[in-house]
Amino acid sequence: MSTVRMQMLIDIMALEFTAVELNLFLDTHPGERRALDAYNATVVQLDELKREYEARFGPLTNFGYSDSDYPWRWVEEPWPWQINFAHMKGV
């Protein structure tokens, strides 16, 4: 897996994690404007990044979110255990 692809994947995971964290915070603080703004900004960034990733490297999920080139792209994706995340802090 190329470094760029790995970096994008890690950034997607990081943004998803931030979105979940803000989601949980907002569940108990629905009136906190700054957290909501941060959440909305994160979601926009995440959406853009996912679209860019899928356009360049292929689908992130098996169905429902992105269309596929011919032939069917999903089966070309690496399995999770084929991605080495052990050194992702350095990427």
Added chain:
Amino acid sequence: MDNQRINNDLARARIQIQQYVRRWPPREGLFRGTIFPELYRPYYFQPPVPDGMPAPGTMRARRFKMAARKMKRGKRHVNR
């Protein structure tokens, strides 16, 4: 029976309501397991402020710091 149940209550948790102060950037949050520095353990980033500690930036704070440093040095000496 009722009394027995009450006696089985060993402890009660009380949790302070979290305030939205600041957060780490996404990657740092992912690697630390939280985006909120105040939820990160051990609390390296904001050491707990002991009671009676002077406000930062004041003369008293500087003296406080110096006294703390002296105490540390003293301890090290004793350990040797």
